[in-house]
Amino acid sequence: MRILLAEDDDALAARIATALAEAGYAHERVADGVQAEFLGQTESFDAAVLDLGLPGMDGLSVLHRWREAGLALPVLILTARGRWHDKLAGFDAGADDYLTKPFQIDELILRLRALIRRAAGHASARLRCGPLELDVNAGRFLLDGGPLGLTAQEFRILAYFMHHAGRVISRSELGEHVYDNGYDPDSNVIDVLIGRIRRKLSAPLLHTVRGQGFRLAETP
Template sequence: MRVLLAEDDALLASRLQTLLEEAGYVVIHTAEGRDAEYQGQIEDIAAAVVDLGLPGLDGLSVIERWRQAGRDFPVLVLTARARWHDKLAGFDAGADDYLTKPFQPEELLLRLRALIRRSAGHAHPRLQCGPLVLDVNAGRFELDGAPLALSAQEHRILSYFMHHPDTVLSRSRLGENVYEDGFDPDSNTLDVLIGRIRRKLGSELIHTHRGQGFRLSATP
């Protein structure tokens, strides 16, 4: 799942990028406002984390331009401005949530997960597909009530499936949303990983649609 991080403080951006990647997200980082606007226009992202004090184009203008263009992914604003009218300006521009610096990075992660969950139509922090359960806040899978051990890439793939149940996902869409360094459509890596996940699930939860992609569903 891809997240855009628009933050010009190099130290903070590095910490947040590490935190998000460890939580299973693929992070697109930019430190400049005009590039942030561009990335938000062209990339398939689940959410954006935007600092209001970006150089080149401020965060409020970036968000406004996204919304004017019909980009409706959730946006979490970061700012050192704690006054209510500044927060109101952020919400008016189209932001969905607000964090005032300094903040605990773990709080950002929890709020981001909640925004993504709600935007996908999942109000509850536990997603379920048959015997498979994902605790979104904890980032843990259970199968038939027991913890499910997954590699980092397997976790990303299965998390993306859980957020898009009963949907046929193409290989390119899966690859773009789970690989940090780009996706080679001619590689069989994705097929190998999905094969491993299938064996760990021990049930027919992931269905192949020849020529189209894969679908996670508790029903055939």
């Protein structure tokens, strides 16, 4: 999962970025509203963390432009404004959730997980595909009820498949959603990692769809 982080406070952005990485999320950080508005409309993200007090273009204006353009990604607003009418303005602009500064970083991660899960159409925080289970809130995989050991990159890839189980996902889509900047679409890193994941799963859950990509499902 790839997150757009729009926050101009360097110290806070660094703390959030660290927490995102530890939670298994790729991210791209911008420090002004003009960049945020542009990236949101030109690149693929699974959610955005959007500060309202951005320079260049305030967060509400960024959000208005995204929604007017039909951009449906989940948006979690961060702001120092805690008054009800400020929150109402954020939700009216199209926000999906709202955190008032100061806040707990762990709460931000939990809210992001819930937003991404619901956007993918999952009501439960436990996603299942045959013997494989992803506990979204805990950020861990279980296979046949036991822990499944994965590297950070393997976790990102398999979590994306679990959120979109049953759908064919191309290599380019995986690259866009599970990596920070710098993914090389001509490399074979995706295939290598999927090979490793298949060996760890031991069950035939991750299928190749010739000429299209891969699909996570109990049956081919």
